[in-house]
Amino acid sequence: MTTIEYAWFIPAPPLLAFLVNLFSGKRFREGGAWVSIGTSTVSFLMSAATLFEVAGGGHLEKSWSWFSIAGTRYELGILIDSLSALLLIIVSGVSLLVLIYSLGYMHDDPNKYRYYAEMSLFSSSMLGLVCANNLLQMFVFWELVGLCSYLLIGFWYHKPSAASAAKKAFLVTRVGDTLLLAGIIILYTTFGTFNFTQIFERLGTQSPGFIKVVMLLIFGGAVGKSAQFPLHVWLPDAMEGPTSVSTLIHSATMVKAGVYLVARMYPAFSLSHDVMTLVAYTGALTAAMAGLVALNHTDIKKILAYSTISHLGFMMLGLGAGSYGAGLFHLLNHSFFKALLFMAAGGVIHALHTQDIRLMGGLTRKMPVTAITCLIGTLALAGMFPFSGFWSKDAILSAAFEHDKILFAIGAVAALFSALYAGRWFLLIFGPTQKEPHAKESPFSMTLPLIIMAIGALLSGVLNRWLGNPFRTFILSSLPHSMGEYVRESMATHEPLMSFVPLFSIALSTLALLLVFIIYYMQMIPRSTLKESFPTNYLQRWLNRGYGIDIFYYAFADWVGGRFIRVLDWIDVNIVDGIVNGVGKMGVFLAFRVVDAIDVNGVDGAVNGIADLSFASGERLRRLQTGVVGSYATAIIVGIILLMILILYMGSHAVPHLYAQIVVWKNMG
Amino acid sequence: MVPQLFYVALAVILFAIGALGVLTSRNAIKILMCIEIMLNAANITLVSFSVYNNNPTGQVIALFVITLAAAEAGIGLAIFMLLWRNRGTINVYEIADMRW
Numbered sequence: 001m002t003t004i005e006y007a008w009f010i011p012a013p014p015l016l017a018f019l020v021n022l023f024s025g026k027r028f029r030e031g032g033a034w035v036s037i038g039t040s041t042v043s044f045l046m047s048a049a050t051l052f053e054v055a056g057g058g059h060l061e062k063s064w065s066w067f068s069i070a071g072t073r074y075e076l077g078i079l080i081d082s083l084s085a086l087l088l089i090i091v092s093g094v095s096l097l098v099l100i101y102s103l104g105y106m107h108d109d110p111n112k113y114r115y116y117a118e119m120s121l122f123s124s125s126m127l128g129l130v131c132a133n134n135l136l137q138m139f140v141f142w143e144l145v146g147l148c149s150y151l152l153i154g155f156w157y158h159k160p161s162a163a164s165a166a167k168k169a170f171l172v173t174r175v176g177d178t179l180l181l182a183g184i185i186i187l188y189t190t191f192g193t194f195n196f197t198q199i200f201e202r203l204g205t206q207s208p209g210f211i212k213v214v215m216l217l218i219f220g221g222a223v224g225k226s227a228q229f230p231l232h233v234w235l236p237d238a239m240e241g242p243t244s245v246s247t248l249i250h251s252a253t254m255v256k257a258g259v260y261l262v263a264r265m266y267p268a269f270s271l272s273h274d275v276m277t278l279v280a281y282t283g284a285l286t287a288a289m290a291g292l293v294a295l296n297h298t299d300i301k302k303i304l305a306y307s308t309i310s311h312l313g314f315m316m317l318g319l320g321a322g323s324y325g326a327g328l329f330h331l332l333n334h335s336f337f338k339a340l341l342f343m344a345a346g347g348v349i350h351a352l353h354t355q356d357i358r359l360m361g362g363l364t365r366k367m368p369v370t371a372i373t374c375l376i377g378t379l380a381l382a383g384m385f386p387f388s389g390f391w392s393k394d395a396i397l398s399a400a401f402e403h404d405k406i407l408f409a410i411g412a413v414a415a416l417f418s419a420l421y422a423g424r425w426f427l428l429i430f431g432p433t434q435k436e437p438h439a440k441e442s443p444f445s446m447t448l449p450l451i452i453m454a455i456g457a458l459l460s461g462v463l464n465r466w467l468g469n470p471f472r473t474f475i476l477s478s479l480p481h482s483m484g485e486y487v488r489e490s491m492a493t494h495e496p497l498m499s500f501v502p503l504f505s506i507a508l509s510t511l512a513l514l515l516v517f518i519i520y521y522m523q524m525i526p527r528s529t530l531k532e533s534f535p536t537n538y539l540q541r542w543l544n545r546g547y548g549i550d551i552f553y554y555a556f557a558d559w560v561g562g563r564f565i566r567v568l569d570w571i572d573v574n575i576v577d578g579i580v581n582g583v584g585k586m587g588v589f590l591a592f593r594v595v596d597a598i599d600v601n602g603v604d605g606a607v608n609g610i611a612d613l614s615f616a617s618g619e620r621l622r623r624l625q626t627g628v629v630g631s632y633a634t635a636i637i638v639g640i641i642l643l644m645i646l647i648l649y650m651g652s653h654a655v656p657h658l659y660a661q662i663v664v665w666k667n668m669g
Numbered sequence: 670m671v672p673q674l675f676y677v678a679l680a681v682i683l684f685a686i687g688a689l690g691v692l693t694s695r696n697a698i699k700i701l702m703c704i705e706i707m708l709n710a711a712n713i714t715l716v717s718f719s720v721y722n723n724n725p726t727g728q729v730i731a732l733f734v735i736t737l738a739a740a741e742a743g744i745g746l747a748i749f750m751l752l753w754r755n756r757g758t759i760n761v762y763e764i765a766d767m768r769w
Contacts (some may be wrong), residue, residue, distance in 0.1 A: 633691050
């Protein structure tokens with residue numbers, strides 16, 4: 001049996017868990033957690049089997065007829081190549097671990113069943129998204145993913161901040177979704193198909209301008225989902241949800257969908273050099289800007305959120321710079337270390353009941369497992385040799401270096417920020433200052449996922465290098481062969497470690513970590529002097545607000561929306577109400593004048609007239625009924641006589657016949 | 670063979686006598702008797718046509734008419750008897766309740 005043939009089934013078990021938990025999760029132990037975990041295990045095992053088969057050269061594309069409107073057939077299809085297999089294993093693996101983690105993290109929540117149902121739907125949608133072989137189907141799952149993130153970010157909807165964060169996530173990504181939908185519609189009306197392969201085959205024949213516009217629209221969708229500048233504002237707010245949800249959003253489902261979209265449409269993106277450049281610059285700028293904000297934040301989760309934005313930027317940079325493999329390798333590694341860091345952060349929040357890292361410190365003794373795994377995650381995030389983050393980040397930087405020196409510069413700055421905020425984050429939480437004496441280690445269900453992810457973050461890069469970069473061969477098999485010459489594959493491994501970029505990268509990270517170590521661990525420079533020597537107050541506030549982009553959006557919405565609303569109000573009061581009132585007045589007039597007249601004179605007249613007529617005629621005709629038998633008999637006989645006369649004249653043959661007989665009788669004598 | 674017209678003429682005469690009796694009588698029994706005369710006039714017509722046309726149907730119908738006439742006389746006389754008991758008259762001009 002080949003599992004790949006049944007890959008369409010992979011999204012089904014979590015969907016089942018969603019339905020079961022939604023309707024009867026309350027009745028199960030732990031709110032149906034085990035249902036979700038069980039079904040996710042099935043998905044994970046199937047994904048793993050699929051991955052092995054794809055690695056062994058397996059490939060599957062299959063379509064079924066979905067529905068047809070006006071003679072056009074829409075297809076439901078599945079595409080399993082190395083890209084979707086990679087995403088399948090990431091999504092199912094991370095969601096399985098997050099669900100196990102939730103056993104501990106969500107243990108005290110009264111609405112667990114809803115949580116597990118929505119988490120299952122979330123991973124099911126994401127699995128469906130990466131399996132789709134056409135844009136329409138992908139868009140359906142894309143929106144489902146958006147819906148689930150809305151539901152889960154607003155899981156504690158009774159908190160106003162959570163409710164508004166959920167709305168914000170939904171609306172901001174919706175801006176991108178609209179662009180994506182526009183792109184899909186243009187592609188469909190031009191080519192008459194949603195299928196990826198067919199679109200790639202036919203897109204090359206179009207004019208460069210057309211390709212540029214369409215791919216920009218589609219990239220708009222990726223920008224919204226993957227929280228790239230300037231649509232990144234929703235992701236920090238999304239921290240209002242449970243931390244486990246943040247883990248899933250950040251390392252597997254929601255934000256990876258945008259990167260996946262760019263990767264999936266890579267043959268199309270690579271047709272336009274301008275769009276690729278835009279992708280790369282968007283990624284690089286996002287990476288640097290978000291990194292700077294992360295460096296300033298004090299919220300344990302928001303630092304990680306900005307870090308995710310920054311690293312998604314790295315992925316976009318990798319893809320845009322033509323290094324398909326490096327971008328996706330970073331996606332994989334980022335899943336490891338970001339899931340790890342988020343889950344660790346959740347554990348810390350659970351233990352300390354605060355999210356402000358300035359109030360934390362000295363947790364290494366209290367939470368040793370969390371601390372050690374976190375250290376691995378932090379070093380991976382910082383891009384230290386030889387942790388996984390180094391290999392993929394270095395590959396991306398090499399690609400950028402070959403591609404465009406400015407991109408490389410921005411990327412290097414972003415990498416520097418990465419190392420700085422990662423070190424600061426770790427040292428403030430687990431560093432030397434003893435602040436929280438009451439913390440204790442998380443339960444096993446919460447540390448087990450940490451350990452597994454730490455192993456991944458520790459080994460994935462080294463192992464890949466040691467095995468001769470199988471990831472590259474694997475992931476490149478998802479691209480058409482004709483694309484070989486475009487993809488500048490520079491994945492750290494086939495260039496020597498002793499070249500400029502890797503050394504520079506190592507130096508950068510080491511330097512940054514050293515600096516952080518000096519400031520936050522040895523505390524050789526008091527932090528107060530640092531604060532005073534810098535125009536930090538204003539700057540920090542500006543940065544903490546995410547460059548004030550939110551404020552700009554609000555002001556813009558207020559300005560445009562306010563005016564728009566006033567115009568609409570005027571239209572409403574004067575035109576719409578006018579029409580409504582006019583119709584109403586006309587109705588009243590018709591009712592009181594016209595209809596009344598018709599009713600009184602016409603309808604009533606007819607009814608009364610008929611009644612009067614029958615009454616009068618009855619009054620006259622009843623006189624006929626005398627009750628005297630003689631008169632009735634007279635009438636009958638007169639009638640009969642009249643009838644007989646009538647028959648005589650109207651031609652009965654009886655009478656002539658009788659006369660004829662008399663003639664015969666006379667003749668007989 | 671006697672021409673059929675004679676029979677028909679007899680029937681007409683009888684019918685006219687009966688009809689005149691019905692129209693002129695006030696006594697209900699007289700009217701009933703006149704109706705019998707009219708029925709018999711019709712019977713004569715039926716039988717004569719039956720014989721002249723070699724078709725027995727007319728005679729059969731005449732038998733039915735006789736039966737009907739007997740039943741009618743029975744019912745009618747019963748009604749008149751009740752009328753006599755309750756009202757003391759069988760003058761049809763006086764029994765004119767079913768009018769306007």
